[in-house]
Amino acid sequence: MESEDGMALDWHVARALLEWQLEMGVDEALAEAPVDRFAVEAAAREAAAQREAAPARAAAPVRQAAVDPVAEAEALARAAVDLPALRAAMEGFDHCQLKRGARRLVFADGVATARVMVVGEAPGRDEDIEGRPFVGRAGQLLDRMLAAVQLSRAESVYITNVLPWRPPQNRDPRPEEIAMMLPFLRRHIALVDPALLVIVGNISCQALLGRRGITRLRGQWTEAEGRPALPMLHPAYLLRQPLAKRESWADLLSLKARLRDLSAPG
Known part of the structure; x- marks a missing residue:
């Protein structure tokens, strides 16, 4: 340390002077140049704000594009080249909430090369x-009905549903549930390629014909998925x-006559 005239001070003298300054209340050494205290405070506030915002930015979730369940179902259904692949695609489809409450996927039963394909509502x-x-x-009654016209799931009928999972308490499927599973049903029909369809119940008519009112629709031949289709009352009804x-x-x-x-030849 030097005195005001540039001469070096004794260490003990210098310490005594510093102690005296502390006793007088001096608690900060001043620099040769002036300090802008307002700028220092502003910079400190900005640095603190940046520190607080950094964790929030790091923790903020990355937004993902919304998934269209129907579009995904259509893509999966198109990619299925056979019935096992279609079943696997349906088992891997996670957008339908019914899957979470069901024990298992109900895919189909019967003969995959049958001319008659029965489409029910839901398990x-x-x-x-x-x-x-x-x-x-209801299924046992359906078997007896088919047997009355010499048909059976063991030899000449293929059976599936609009929905592969059971709705809670057997409630009616919701429109969005039908919409997201309809691509799989259409692909199912295309892969089996039956000569005609038997559309059983209101939900099935809504899905394949876009209409409800099975008591009015039943017995009237129409067309669905490019082939003859016969709406019928559900055996449960x-x-x-x-x-x-x-x-x-x-x-x-x-149906038997058709x-x-x-x-018939020709």
Whole structure:
């Protein structure tokens, strides 16, 4: 340390002077150049704000583009070259909430080369447990109905549903659930390539025909997915309304006649 005249101070003298300054209240050494205290404070506030914002930016989630379930289902369905590939695609499809509450996927049953393809609505409790469509009381009635016109799932019929997973409490499927599973159903029909379709129940008519009102639609031949289609009452409805079996018998006879015409030469 030097004195004001440039002479060096004794160490003990210099220390004594510093101690005296401290006793007088001096707590900071001044530089040769002036310091802008306002700028120092502003810079400190800005640095603190940057430190607070940095963790927030690091923790902020990266936004991903919204996934269109229907578009993804269409892409997966198109890529399926056969029925095993289609089943695998459906099992890997995670956008339908019904999958989370179901025991297993209910894909299909019967003969994949059959001329008749039956399209039901959705699995029930028994189907969810067994993993095959139409195995409960309604399914047993369907088997008897088919047998009455010499048809069976063991030899001449292929059966599937609009939805492969059971809705909670057997409620009606929601429109968005039908929409996202419809591409798989259409691909299913294309791969099986049946001569005609039997569309069972309101939900199936809504999916394939865009219409509801099965009691009005039943028995009237129409077209779905480029082939003849016959809407019919659901066997579960017939269990509740036995008198309606008369109409279903007429529909079965119409189905038998249509198959006979398809088999006729020429």
